[in-house]
Amino acid sequence: MITVMLNEAGFEYDIHSLVRAFYPMSEVKVFVEGEKDLVSDAGFPVIKITRSSEKTVIRLEPSPLEDGGDSRVSAVRKEVFTEPGLTKDSFRNVLKQLIYQVLSARTGKELPWGTLTGIRPAKIAMGLLEQGKTQEQILQYMQDTYYLSSRKGQLCIEIAERERELLSGIHYRDGYSLYIGIPFCPTTCLYCSFTSYPISGWKERVSAYLSALEKELEAAAETFHGQIPDSVYIGGGTPTTLSPEELERLLSKLQSCFPLERVQEFTVEAGRADSITREKLQVLKRYGVTRISVNPQTMREETLRLIGRQHTPEQVKRAFYLARECGFDNINMDLILGLPGEGEEDVRYTVEEVGKLGPDSLTVHSLAVKRASRLSRWIAENKVSVTQNTDAMVDIAAQAAAAMGMQPYYLYRQKNISGNFENVGYARPGCYGLYNILMMEEKQSIVALGAGSISKRLYPDGRIERCENVKELALYIEKIEEMTERKRRLFTDS
Ligand code: SF4
Numbered sequence: 001m002i003t004v005m006l007n008e009a010g011f012e013y014d015i016h017s018l019v020r021a022f023y024p025m026s027e028v029k030v031f032v033e034g035e036k037d038l039v040s041d042a043g044f045p046v047i048k049i050t051r052s053s054e055k056t057v058i059r060l061e062p063s064p065l066e067d068g069g070d071s072r073v074s075a076v077r078k079e080v081f082t083e084p085g086l087t088k089d090s091f092r093n094v095l096k097q098l099i100y101q102v103l104s105a106r107t108g109k110e111l112p113w114g115t116l117t118g119i120r121p122a123k124i125a126m127g128l129l130e131q132g133k134t135q136e137q138i139l140q141y142m143q144d145t146y147y148l149s150s151r152k153g154q155l156c157i158e159i160a161e162r163e164r165e166l167l168s169g170i171h172y173r174d175g176y177s178l179y180i181g182i183p184f185c186p187t188t189c190l191y192c193s194f195t196s197y198p199i200s201g202w203k204e205r206v207s208a209y210l211s212a213l214e215k216e217l218e219a220a221a222e223t224f225h226g227q228i229p230d231s232v233y234i235g236g237g238t239p240t241t242l243s244p245e246e247l248e249r250l251l252s253k254l255q256s257c258f259p260l261e262r263v264q265e266f267t268v269e270a271g272r273a274d275s276i277t278r279e280k281l282q283v284l285k286r287y288g289v290t291r292i293s294v295n296p297q298t299m300r301e302e303t304l305r306l307i308g309r310q311h312t313p314e315q316v317k318r319a320f321y322l323a324r325e326c327g328f329d330n331i332n333m334d335l336i337l338g339l340p341g342e343g344e345e346d347v348r349y350t351v352e353e354v355g356k357l358g359p360d361s362l363t364v365h366s367l368a369v370k371r372a373s374r375l376s377r378w379i380a381e382n383k384v385s386v387t388q389n390t391d392a393m394v395d396i397a398a399q400a401a402a403a404m405g406m407q408p409y410y411l412y413r414q415k416n417i418s419g420n421f422e423n424v425g426y427a428r429p430g431c432y433g434l435y436n437i438l439m440m441e442e443k444q445s446i447v448a449l450g451a452g453s454i455s456k457r458l459y460p461d462g463r464i465e466r467c468e469n470v471k472e473l474a475l476y477i478e479k480i481e482e483m484t485e486r487k488r489r490l491f492t493d494s
Contacts, residue, residue: 002026006049007033010088011095017117018096019047021420022103047102049095056082056091058098060106078102093145100147111420112391113413114147121152121422122411123441125160135161155424159411163437166409170230170264170434172444173460177435178220178229178258180213180250181450182236183473186274189297190307190378191336193370195452195471199241205473206246209451212480214253216449219484221257223447223491229258230444231265231435238271244279251287260288265434267291271334273319274311281326291433293363294320295334299353300346303339308374313353320357330431333359337397337421338367338389340375347393351400361427362406364397368414389421401426410436447491451476457490465490 002023004015012030019028048059057079080098082091096115104110113121124146128138135157142153184199184206185192199206232254242250260266268284270276270292284292296316298304304311323331333354337347354362366389369376401408406426410433413422425436438444442464448455452471456464467490469483470476476483 002028002046004028004030004047004049005033006030006051008051009035011092014092014096014117015049015099017415018099018115019103021111021113021117022107022109024420047099049099051082051091051095053084054081055079056095056098058102060102076102076106097145097147110149111147112149112152113420113422114143114149114152116146116148116413119413119415120440120442121148121413122156122159122163125153125156126163126441129157129160129164152422155408155411155422159408159424162407162409162432163441166432166434166437167443172230172438175230176224176227176445176447177231177233177438179435179439179446179448179450179453180217180232180234180239180254181448181453182234182239182242182250183209183451184236184241185238186241186272187308187310188374189309190340191367191369191373191375193368193373194237196237197473202473205477206242208477209473210246210249212477213250213449215480216484216487217253217257219488220447220449223488226259228262229447230263231438232258232260232263232267233435233439234268236269236271236450238275239268240270240272240275240280242280244277244283247280247283251283255287263288265290267293267433267435269293269295270319270323271295272309272311273315274309276319276322278322278326281323281328285326285328289328291330291332291431292323292328293332293334294323294359295332296350296354297334297336298339298342298346299350300342303342303346306340317353317357320359330360332361332363332427332433333357334363334365335397336365336367337393340378344390344392344396347396351397355400355404358404360431361425361433362397362401362404363423363425364394364401365423366394366414366417366421368417370415389417394421398424398426404428409433410440412440445491447487455487455490 002019004019009032016028016030046061050057057077060076078098078101080094082094100115124142125138128141138157139150139153142148143150181195183195183197184202185196187198188196254260266289268289273294294316296313299313301312320331335350369379405428408424408426410425411422425433439446442458445458446456451469451473453469455467458464467486470479
C-alpha cells in the first residue's frame with residue numbers, strides 16, 4: 001500500500017488518482033494530517049506533502065513502493081515556492097506537477113495524460129478555443145500545465161474543434177436534453193458498475209418501475225412547458241430488455257409528453273444482442289428512434305462468456321443485420337479494450353469482424369475496474385493481475401475506426417481506467433451522437449429520469465447543479481414523488 005499524507009484537505013481525490021496512475025497495482029490511501037491516526041491505520045506515510053505559507057514540500061520515502069522497497073533508493077525531497085494568494089485550482093495544478101515530477105523521476109514513467117485526472121480533458125481544449133486561442137497555444141498550454149503528451153493534446157484539440165463545429169448549428173445554450181434510464185439487463189456483466197438488475201428476477205417490478213417513470217415524465221413535461229428537448233437518450237441498463245408492449249407503453253407516454261418528431265436526435269441503447277428482436281426494433285422505429293447501439297464489446301466468444309454477457313458474436317451479427325433491415329441507418333457499436341485474457345490479436349480480430357458489419361459509429365472504451373463491480377472481486381478471488389490496455393490496442397482501434405471512415409468526436413476518461421487511457425467515440429460524418437457531446441462537454445442541462453440517474457442544471461455563468469435519483473429500485477418506486485419534486489425545484493428555482 002502507498003500512503004500519502006498531506007497537511008491540507010481538499011486535494012485527496014486528485015492526489016489519489018495521480019499516484020494510482022503511476023502505481024496501478026497498488027492500493028493508495030491519502031490522509032489529511034490530524035484527521036486520522038495514520039500510523040495505526042496504515043503505517044508511516046510513503047509520500048508526505050506539506051504546504052506552508054510560502055512553499056510546498058514533497059518527501060518521498062524509499063519504501064514500500066513498487067520498486068520493492070529497495071533501500072538503495074534514497075528518499076527524495078522536492079520543494080516549490082507557492083504564492084500565498086494562490087487560488088485552490090492553481091495550487092492544485094502546482095501540487096500535481098510536483099507529485100508528477102517526483103514520481104516520474106522515481107518510476108521512469110511518463111503518463112500520456114500527464115497530471116490530468118478529470119474525466120473531461122477535451123473540455124479544457126474547448127474552453128481555450130472559445131477564448132480564441134490557437135491550436136499551437138492550446139497544445140503548448142496543456143503540455144506546460146498538465147504535462148500532457150503531444151499526442152493526447154492533439155486528440156483533445158481535434159475533438160474540441162469537431163464538437164465546436166457540430167454545436168455551431170444548434171441553440172444548445174437555451175435548450176436541454178432528456179435521459180431516461182431503464183435499469184434492467186439480460187444478465188449482469190462482470191465489469192458492470194451501473195444501476196442494473198437481471199430482468200429474470202425483476203419482471204414483476206417492471207410495471208411499477210414504468211409507472212414511476214411516467215410520473216417523472218409528466219412532471220418534466222410540466223416543468224419545461226412544451227419546450228422540446230434537443231436530444232433524447234434512453235439508456236441504462238438495457239432498454240430493450242423491456243418487452244415490445246412495455247417499450248410501447250414507455251414510448252407512447254414519452255410521445256404524449258414531448259413532441260418527439262421535433263427532437264434532433266433520439267437514441268436507444270439496444271445494447272445487448274440477446275435482448276433484440278424484430279418486434280422491439282419495429283416499436284423503436286415507429287416512435288422515431290434515430291440512433292441505436294448494438295454493443296458486442298468483443299467478438300471473442302470465450303471472452304463474452306467470461307464477462308457474463310451470455311450472447312455470442314453470431315447473435316451480435318444477426319441483431320445488427322436485423323436493425324439494418326428494420327431501417328436503422330445510424331448504429332453505434334461499443335467495444336472494450338483490456339478485457340480479461342485479451343491481447344492485441346483479440347482486439348485486431350474484433351475490429352475486423354465489426355468492420356465487416358459496417359457500423360456508423362464506434363465507442364471504444366478502456367476497461368475500468370470499478371470497486372463495486374464483480375470484476376473487482378473476480379480479480380481478487382482469482383488472484384489475477386489487473387488486465388491492462390496498451391498503446392498498441394488503442395492504436396489498432398483508432399486505425400480500424402479511420403478505415404471505417406470515422407473520426408473521433410468525443411472523449412472521456414474514467415477512474416481506474418485500464419492503462420490510464422481514455423474512451424473515445426468515433427463516427428462517420430453525419431452520425432455523431434449529439435447527446436454524447438452535450439453531456440460530456442457539459443454544454444447543456446440534462447433532465448435525467450429513472451433509478452440512479454443524475455440531472456444537471458447548467459446556468460448561464462457555467463455553474464452546474466446536480467440532483468440524483470436513488471439507485472435502489474424499490475426505493476426509487478417508493479420515493480418517486482419526493483425525487484420528482486426535487487427535480488422540479490432544481491429546474492425552476494432561480
Ligand atoms: S449491459 Fe451494461 S448495464 Fe447491463 S450489465 Fe452489462 S455493463 Fe451493466
